[in-house]
Amino acid sequence: MSEAREQRPAWNPYLATCPTRQVLDCVANKWAVLIVGLLRGGPQRFSELRRGIEGVSQKMLTQTLRSLERDGIVHRAELVSAPPKVVSYSLTPMGRSLATTLDALRLWAEQHIEDVLHHRAAFDLAASPAHDPAVAVGNVRTIRFSTRAS
Secondary structure, three states, X not given: OHHHHHOOOXXXXXXXXXXXXXXXXXXXXXXXXXXXXXXXXXXXXXXXXXHHOOOOOHHHHHHHHHHHHHOOOEEEEEXXXXXXXXXXXXXXXXXXXXXXXXXXXXXXXXXXXXXHHHHXXXXXXXXXXXXXXXXXXXXXXXOOOOOOOO
């Protein structure tokens, strides 16, 4: 097995053709982060996930779950029941290892959101036309240019 590991290609996500970019695209998706976070607490049905993540559409939830299942992060199980079909989703062992990493990202976002919002507001204010010193809010300002040489 160690020979097989030694022969693996060196993955480099900074290269355009590296397949690790596809995995990063999937797991860096906001919906994927939230789904994995909810599944960290245990298996959930589709409807539970949808209720637990405000703003996610049925279509986006379905697409994200399929992508996570395809990558081996989420396991989809059809539960034995009478129609309608009931499906449960849970994290695979690989998904649980990812959940730890994503939880750190979630915690970082929660800890820094006020700073981020402050910086966004300051940036937006500085970029707004009203902040331009040549333009005063609610007033008309005249700027005089001198053509005389001093």
